[in-house]
Amino acid sequence: MTEIVLYNTMARAKQAFIPADPRRVTLYVCGPTVYNYAHIGNARPVVAFDVLFRLLRARYGAEHIVHARNFTDIDDKIIARARETGEPIQELTRRFADIYRADMAALGNLPPDFEPRATDHVSGMLTLIEGLVAKGHAYATPSGVWFSVASMPDYGKLSGRTLADLLHGARVEAMDDKNDPADFSLWKAAKPGEPFWDSPWGPGRPGWHIECSAMIEAILGRTIDLHAGGHDLIFPHHENEIAQSECAHDAPLARFWLHNGFLTMDSEKMSKSQGNVALIHDLLADWPGEVLRFALLSGHYRAPLDFTTGLLEQAKATLDRLYGALERADAAAGAAPGTGDFAPSPEIWAALADDLNSPEALAGLSGLAASLNKARIPAEITEIAGQLRASGEMMGLLGADPAHWFRAKAGDGDSDAIEALVAARTAARAARNWAEADRLRDQLNAAGVEVLDGAGGSSWRRR
RNA sequence: GGCCAUGUGGCGGAGUGGUGACGCAGCGGUCUGCAAAACCGCGUACCCCGGUUCAAUUCCGGGCGUGGCCUCCA
Numbered sequence: 001m002t003e004i005v006l007y008n009t010m011a012r013a014k015q016a017f018i019p020a021d022p023r024r025v026t027l028y029v030c031g032p033t034v035y036n037y038a039h040i041g042n043a044r045p046v047v048a049f050d051v052l053f054r055l056l057r058a059r060y061g062a063e064h065i066v067h068a069r070n071f072t073d074i075d076d077k078i079i080a081r082a083r084e085t086g087e088p089i090q091e092l093t094r095r096f097a098d099i100y101r102a103d104m105a106a107l108g109n110l111p112p113d114f115e116p117r118a119t120d121h122v123s124g125m126l127t128l129i130e131g132l133v134a135k136g137h138a139y140a141t142p143s144g145v146w147f148s149v150a151s152m153p154d155y156g157k158l159s160g161r162t163l164a165d166l167l168h169g170a171r172v173e174a175m176d177d178k179n180d181p182a183d184f185s186l187w188k189a190a191k192p193g194e195p196f197w198d199s200p201w202g203p204g205r206p207g208w209h210i211e212c213s214a215m216i217e218a219i220l221g222r223t224i225d226l227h228a229g230g231h232d233l234i235f236p237h238h239e240n241e242i243a244q245s246e247c248a249h250d251a252p253l254a255r256f257w258l259h260n261g262f263l264t265m266d267s268e269k270m271s272k273s274q275g276n277v278a279l280i281h282d283l284l285a286d287w288p289g290e291v292l293r294f295a296l297l298s299g300h301y302r303a304p305l306d307f308t309t310g311l312l313e314q315a316k317a318t319l320d321r322l323y324g325a326l327e328r329a330d331a332a333a334g335a336a337p338g339t340g341d342f343a344p345s346p347e348i349w350a351a352l353a354d355d356l357n358s359p360e361a362l363a364g365l366s367g368l369a370a371s372l373n374k375a376r377i378p379a380e381i382t383e384i385a386g387q388l389r390a391s392g393e394m395m396g397l398l399g400a401d402p403a404h405w406f407r408a409k410a411g412d413g414d415s416d417a418i419e420a421l422v423a424a425r426t427a428a429r430a431a432r433n434w435a436e437a438d439r440l441r442d443q444l445n446a447a448g449v450e451v452l453d454g455a456g457g458s459s460w461r462r463r
Numbered sequence: 464g465g466c467c468a469u470g471u472g473g474c475g476g477a478g479u480g481g482u483g484a485c486g487c488a489g490c491g492g493u494c495u496g497c498a499a500a501a502c503c504g505c506g507u508a509c510c511c512c513g514g515u516u517c518a519a520u521u522c523c524g525g526g527c528g529u530g531g532c533c534u535c536c537a
Contacts, residue, residue, distance in 0.1 A: 012467090030537075038537090045537050075535080160466060161533075184534065208535045230537030234467085237535070261468075262531065298486080299476065303469075304530055314475060314487045321486085324500070351477090359477050363485035373501055434496055441498080452500050461500095 002346075002353040004059060006052075006226075007302060009234060009257040010158055014355055017256060019225045025056055025065045026220040028254070029112070030212060030229035030237070033072040034096040035081045038103055039277040040292065040307055041263040047293055048260050048301035048356060049228045050109040051395050055352050058344075058394065068114040068219050070212060071097050074205055079194060089195060093117075103280040106289035107296075108396035116215045118206065122197045124214035125206045128248050129186045129199075137247040138186055140201045141177040145187035150180055152243050158257060159235035184240050186210050209240040216253070217245070227254035231261055231302075260301045265308075278307065288405075290397060291316045297358040297395055318366070319397075319405075320461075322388070325369040327402035329385035331456075333378050342386030344394045352394060365391055365398075406461035418449055422460055425451065429458075 004017040019025040029049045032038055046069075056065045072078075073093035082089045097117075105111070129145055132138035137151045149155050149163060156162055163182060178185075185207035190196035196203035216224060222245070229238065238257065245253040265276040283292055294315040299305035345368060351360035368388040375381045392398025407415065425440035441451050448463050 009467095032537080033535095042537050077535090159532080162465095182534085231467085232532065232536055235532065235534080240534085260537070262537075264530075295475095303476090306475085308475090310487085311475065317488090318486055321500095328501080357477070359475095359485080363477070366485055370502095429496080432496075438497075445499095450499065453495075453498085454500080459500095 002350045004055065004353045005355055006256055006258060007355050009259050012160075015256070017225075019060070020223065020255065022060050023064050025060050025226075026224040027053060027056065027065065027067045027226045027228070028212070028216050028220055028224055029067070029069045029227075030233055031069040031071055031115070032100055033075055033077060034093045034100060035075075035078045036096060037279045037281045038100050039279050040283060040296075041277070043104065043107055043280055043292070044263055044296055044301070044305070045228060045230050045260045046104050046109050047107060047296045047396075048358075049258065051297070051352065051356055051358060052226070052228070052258070053110060053112075054394055054396065055356070058349075066114070066220060067112040068116060068215070069112040070215050071100075071115060071117045072208070072211060073097070073117045073119050074195065075208060099281065103284070106284055107280070108290055108293045108399070110396070114219050116219055118211035118215070121211060121214045121218060122206060124218050125187075125210045126197075126199055128210060128214050128217070128244065131248045132186065132244065135247065137243075139179065140187075142189065143177050144185055144189045144204055144207075145201055146178045146183040147186050147240065147243055147247075148179065149182040149184070149243065152247055155243055156239060158239050158242055161235060161239075184209065184236065186244070209237055210244060212237075212241050213245040213248070213253070216241075217249075222249045222251050222253075224254050226256045226258060228258040228260075231259045234259055261304045263296075263305050263307045265306075287312055287316070288408075290400065290405075291319060293396060294319055294362075297362060297397075300359055301356055318362075322365060322369050322392075322398060323400070323402045323405045325372045326385055326388065326398065327406065329372050329375075329381050330402060333382045333385065342383070342390040344391040345387050348391040348394065358395060361391070361395060409462055418444065418447070418460060422451060422458055426458055429453075 005014050006017045007013070008015045027049070029045060032042055053065065053067050071093070074089070078089060078093060081087075082092050085092070087095075097115075101111070101115075129138060132147065133140065133145065136148075138145055138147050140146075187199060187201055187204050187210075188207060189201070190203045190205060194205065196205055216227075227238070227241075234257075242253050245251075265278065280292070291312055292315075295307065295311045296305070298311065298315060305311075345364055347367075348361045348364040351357045351364060354360075365388065368384060368391060372381065372384045372388060375384055389398055421440055421444055425437050425444075428434075428436040428440060444451055444460065449460050450463055452459050452461065
């Protein structure tokens with residue numbers, strides 16, 4: 001089994017991944033703030049690190065991996081949205097958390113073992129903050145509690161920033177009542193009308209970063225194996241998590257830091273402020289979730305990826321080819337699909353183990369499909385098809401029944417109508433009435449249905 | 464300005480000190496009543512300028528281009 005190598009942002013290099021305890025490998029991925037629909041860019045870390053999750057499960061055993069992904073369910077934007085719409089915060093966040101889960105499931109992601117919500121961990125945050133204040137790393141002011149960046153000698157080690165860099169770029173105006181412009185908020189005193197929790201510093205709510213520190217400690221432990229998220233989280237979010245957790249515990253927060261690159265839309269950053277976002281919810285109306293997933297995996301997770309319609313069309317075409325090979329294999333082997341214990345191909349395993357090289361792994365899938373299309377011996381067909389499915393599963397792909405893949409969108413009645421036309425065409429062909437047969441095929445094509453004539457008769461698929 | 468990435472054929476996108484990525488699209492062929500699907504074959508790709516080397520797309524230096532981060536955006 002090939003060793004897993006991952007690019008560790010902290011080291012700025014690929015490193016062999018060896019868990020602290022192979023019987024309990026811990027993975028934390030920063031999750032969403034739930035106040036609206038997730039866009040496809042939000043899905044990139046989820047898909048990329050779902051592949052990592054699958055790889056770890058395969059390597060160490062599913063029962064030995066603990067994967068947590070949080071929901072941020074209290075923050076300024078949530079409060080603002082609730083004010084706008086009048087929907088209570090709890091309902092709003094619960095509703096969008098459910099939508100998020102459904103979207104991620106549609107993209108073929110396994111659910112994490114834990115999905116903690118920030119508001120369930122406020123007491124843990126308070127304990128953490130109290131400890132930081134006691135150790136001189138934080139101080140209270142009327143506006144809340146602040147982390148004192150100057151109290152941590154190696155602050156900035158993840159993002160490669162020095163305190164001087166930060167001050168250089170910092171706003172000149174003294175914000176709030178903190179001592180240093182680089183200090184960040186651990187606890188915010190409640191303003192009138194805002195939701196609040198009681199604390200030693202009066203009613204208030206947590207700062208953004210502290211929730212992850214508290215949830216990681218509560219669920220996974222003080223030092224975890226892997227901490228992952230979007231590239232933009234390196235600074236300030238992950239930097240500040242490190243500051244809080246490490247100053248509180250005198251232990252490293254995570255052994256590996258993984259960050260995915262951004263999606264662009266027509267080469268521009270996809271962001272809410274620019275209004276160029278594609279919501280997963282909307283994309284799913286036009287594309288199977290697996291096409292979206294394949295498109296996201298077609299680039300390496302650390303590289304930028306331009307998310308375009310062309311990319312989706314290519315992903316769809318490639319998946320059609322892969323599923324086509326599986327469909328013929330199932331028919332030829334006459335066996336139930338997905339049976340038996342097949343292992344992923346060594347090449348695909350190696351590609352994924354090399355810092356989640358999904359494009360190379362996808363190339364491996366195509367290679368297997370080509371072999372499958374050429375295979376003639378039933379035992380060989382079963383073997384390769386099994387290997388192809390097992391390899392696909394490593395990436396959360398090819399899990400569908402090919403028949404479903406090609407014909408799912410048709411309603412039952414719709415399907416019957418298509419079957420009738422195909423049957424009529426078969427009859428016309430038997431009568432060597434080519435004109436009628438071609439007319440029926442044109443009619444089917446116009447309806448988005450492709451007819452495939454084979455030795456054993458004609459079949460059809462949706463385009 | 465500081466920091467971090469990145470520049471590969473029509474398009475997407477891996478990788479490598481010296482013959483092939485892979486996919487999509489395209490072209491030719493086999494098959495087919497004709498197609499489609501599948502199979503076989505085809506493309507003289509590595510931003511620019513120096514340097515190292517027998518040999519650089521791959522290493523080093525410089526330049527140019529692009530993207531991202533620089534206090535709450537995956």
